[in-house]
Amino acid sequence: MQTPGLLTTLLILLIGVGVARLSAGQLARWAVPAIVLELGVGFLLGNSVVPFAAIAPLEGLTQLGVLALFFQVGLEVRSDLLASRRGAILRVVALSALTPLLAFWPLRLGFGMAPAPALLTLAVLCATGTGVTLRLLAQRQSLQTPSGRLLVGVSVLDDLPAIGLLGLASASASRSIGSQAGPPGAALASLALALAPMALGLLLAALSWLWVSRLPSLGCKPQGVLGILLLLISCAWLGEASGLTSLLGALWGGVLLAKLQAPEQPLREVFVVMAEVFLPLYFISIGMRLSVDTLLEPRAWWLAAFLVVMALASKLACGLGLSQADRRAGVDPWLLAFGLIPRGLPGLVFASTALANGLIDKTQFAALVIMVTVTTVVGLLLLDRRLLQLRQSEQGPSSA
Numbered sequence: 001m002q003t004p005g006l007l008t009t010l011l012i013l014l015i016g017v018g019v020a021r022l023s024a025g026q027l028a029r030w031a032v033p034a035i036v037l038e039l040g041v042g043f044l045l046g047n048s049v050v051p052f053a054a055i056a057p058l059e060g061l062t063q064l065g066v067l068a069l070f071f072q073v074g075l076e077v078r079s080d081l082l083a084s085r086r087g088a089i090l091r092v093v094a095l096s097a098l099t100p101l102l103a104f105w106p107l108r109l110g111f112g113m114a115p116a117p118a119l120l121t122l123a124v125l126c127a128t129g130t131g132v133t134l135r136l137l138a139q140r141q142s143l144q145t146p147s148g149r150l151l152v153g154v155s156v157l158d159d160l161p162a163i164g165l166l167g168l169a170s171a172s173a174s175r176s177i178g179s180q181a182g183p184p185g186a187a188l189a190s191l192a193l194a195l196a197p198m199a200l201g202l203l204l205a206a207l208s209w210l211w212v213s214r215l216p217s218l219g220c221k222p223q224g225v226l227g228i229l230l231l232l233i234s235c236a237w238l239g240e241a242s243g244l245t246s247l248l249g250a251l252w253g254g255v256l257l258a259k260l261q262a263p264e265q266p267l268r269e270v271f272v273v274m275a276e277v278f279l280p281l282y283f284i285s286i287g288m289r290l291s292v293d294t295l296l297e298p299r300a301w302w303l304a305a306f307l308v309v310m311a312l313a314s315k316l317a318c319g320l321g322l323s324q325a326d327r328r329a330g331v332d333p334w335l336l337a338f339g340l341i342p343r344g345l346p347g348l349v350f351a352s353t354a355l356a357n358g359l360i361d362k363t364q365f366a367a368l369v370i371m372v373t374v375t376t377v378v379g380l381l382l383l384d385r386r387l388l389q390l391r392q393s394e395q396g397p398s399s400a
Contacts, residue, residue: 334386
């Protein structure tokens, strides 16, 4: 297959985005999100017209949409979201992080995974598609309800254990390499070296929060699109350099900006445009990584089926973290559980990062993409149905 030029590749990708968006409008009544169609378009392009190697120069460009989306999520996160019902948030996050760990030994013994791929798979199971969930809640005007506010707080913290497992997977991979020719103490040293940047990143995040608290008194605020874009890229770079992923860095940049000031509507529209243009390109690039030969392997589908079952069960168990007081306050356990089911963007990012770093093979990557796709569709479908049920139950007594 002859590799097309850069502009030709970009034109083909944009045409693919247009086809996916037009199809998404037709399939919206079946709750099929655009992410699924963009993955499908990428799969068709990567196996017919444009190989994945052709978009390597555009990989950084496609990630701008991802960073812009998480930056927008950070702008919507306020301190009162985490201060309200802190006990319920911590209980749900603990259940969401601990229940997927039950799949570790089945992955090791049943599917023959090494420790590093198994930990990476657990990281994808722990992740939560914050972006797609918040977008649906905002469209249904349910973001400020008790369930929506609690779901936002849980979603923000829910990816932190997943990021920790991603770091452990990388540390486990480096330890297995170093243990082949090193003393027993080298394993502990390699683990400490792998986790040290994360601790430094968390320390820098705490210091940045204190520093931002003093900026208004000094008269220093980021101004204009360039200043805010510089804040976004800097925070994303620090997150990636510290091992906490660029996604968490971009989200934290939005949190810092929200503490400084409320961005004007034109500035918000800039990041909306960035997400709408570049985010579909990223999903298409993920689909282009899949090959037909990999999807024809039965092992990929058996692993995907097991992961889907564990993904649904682990998030449905999160409803047990709510107390009777939370339910009386209007928090719906089903709405919370359904909102956590979609793995969405974080799951795809973790899987693609692990494939690029050699932590997983193409078969395991295909199984993870299938699981992320299924959970995103099923989770959004169940969440939308539950929102409709709750709205109808509220309108019933009022109309009566």
